[in-house]
Amino acid sequence: MKYYRSHVLVCIDPECLSKGAHDVMDALQDELVAEGLIDEIQVLETSRIGGCIHGPEIMVYPEGVHYTNLTADDIPFLVEEHFLKGRIAQKFLEVETTVADEELRAPKSKEIRIVLRNCGIIDPENIEDYIAEDGYLGLGKALSEMSPSQVIDTVIASGLRGRGGAGFPAAKKWSFVAAKNDPIKYLICNADEGDPGAFMNRRVLEGDPHSVIEGMIIAAYAAGIHQGYIYCRAEYPIAVRTLNLAIKQARAIGFLGKDILGSGFDFDLEVRMGAGAFVCGEETALMASIEGKRGEPRPRPPFPADSGLWGKPTNVNNVETYANVSQIILKGAKWFASMGNEKSKGTKTFAIAGDIKNSGLIEVPFGITLRDVVYDVCGGIKDDKAFKAIQTGGPMGGCLPATYLDLPIDYESLTAAGSMMGSGGLIVMDEDTCMVDIARFFMEFTQDESCGKCTPCRVGTRRILDILENICAGKGKDGDIETLEMLCNEIKVTSLCGLGQGAPTPVESTLKHFRAEYEAHIYEKRCPSKVCKALIRYDILPDVCTGCTVCARNCPVNAISGERRQAHLIDPDICVRCGICMQVCNFNAIEIR
């Protein structure tokens, strides 16, 4: 094999070609021959090194220098500067148009990216990009060097647990299905990521779909399954499109279909789209939805491994779980188990939102503290306000106060603290958030998404919501807190599925950690965070008001009176607390009490 000191990649995508990429390439070859460098420097064709907007463009390795806007005439100068004199030709250097990725920033030191390793780096619509990053190598290893039971043993040894929230050991589920002798078995990827604020799976599906597909093929091989479905929610049309394209490409190369990689193993995949129902993320509801029915959960057992899709043994895992699999096969169980803490291994992706400086996606090893996530990885609270609470685990998770900031993030610790891991949504709230309002808000969500099949969830969530709405409206009464506690407990114990069992958690956790706020609402008719409209009033500070009349002119209900150049007055009986006066006042003369 010949060794070169440098490689030059020339983009030959249609747009670059139309701008003369071939001329540039020919000129490059000629110039290298003329300078006697052709044995040292190799010229290769490639695609998509930039966006082709500034084509023709080339990439020079090992330096990783990206030159754009080239013509054949520029080549002699470039070769002399770069390859003879060893200087970077500044003139052609790529203009840094750093597209700010709002979702996925450059990783912080405390982050480890496994699931998100390729997101934003490779072209998700090009399978070759994925293959270049060791894609499908894990599949090759599994199919050619490992038996199905070895795959299961390796993944069990790695400690990979279900990333959908429950945290059940992934490969243990596979072994249940593998033990079934039924010729028809199904593998499902749960991509019905519905938790508000959680969009980790969307990013993986849109940015690195093949990592999920590869993981699914390996899992199917381990469990002896030949047909798979990816159930993706309708709110993610781009993910559905990317997945369909990725499946087509994988099928064309032979990673899906009959006799994969000559191993004799058959497996094919199909994408199924939901139609907007949160409860379909629950696995039995999800299967009903794939069958074309109302997505209502049913009691378990029987578990899907015994009787799942169309009554057949079925394995259901989450997107993130599958995305981990090929790396485990490739790098080994020990490598994976070296990250995380005692019972939770590997990394977890989180979507962090709310009053936080750097919102978006992060991937951190298990065991990291909430404090590190909020203040180190995500840069702290927006506008440097005080931290009030963090909600983990989505709408059925709990709100944890500042005293829990040093809690390590893992399945057991979060559950013990009265919250849960969930799928990975984190919502940070600052001092201006009213916790009763937040509890009311989450209850509104679960009440709305309750499918109505079982009574505790359908009626119970409605009752909790009624009480919370009354409290926020200033109509709370003695005994409300006790009624809430009783309802929470009963709904939790008697509901059919995870939605109902988890629905009271936001109320329970806020009652536990922020009871004083409930009491202020009920007994003092006061909203300490000045959020609940019925419990606040807007007032004009007479010393600051200049009488400019802006507020009076903008008030939608004419609640503000006063002469020009005289201090104005808000009539609290007419005021609807819309806050417009406060927004339009140029002198900060309006305050909330």
Place this chain on the structure above:
Amino acid sequence: MASDLSITDKVHTAVQSAIKKYGAKDDELIPILTHVNHEIGYLPSQALEELSVLLRTPKSKLFTVASFYEMLSTIPVGKHVIRFCESAPCHVVGGRLVYQALLEHLEVEPGQTTKDGKWTLLTTSCLGICGVGPAFIIDDDVYGNVTASQVPDILAKYQ
């Protein structure tokens, strides 16, 4: 009558194209209903009747499915549909004010269609674009980082 006829035809065509695309199988029911809903804007009674015959499934069963999912509608909707993200990340960054602005500007109640039939205001669960909340979708266009004061300008773009 002429317009009624054309609607009947349109529904018929939409049903036929859905069946052609997905086959007359009831496990494809959700893709079929989604297709018809997309073509017509909602699922008229006629569509469910035709599908009932083609899929050999009672209309009542089709209706239970059609009424279960939020992306499917059994009642007519306006020319443009706004789906406002009502989830927590948008809520805590001021989604409430934007929603209020939409309600006031359109003069509708949540979930209703304006009198002129131009707008339907619906809420949706998380759109997964929490980094740019508050967010909503009009038809297929996504709007992020919306403030209450931008609402009139955004709505004015639609005829």
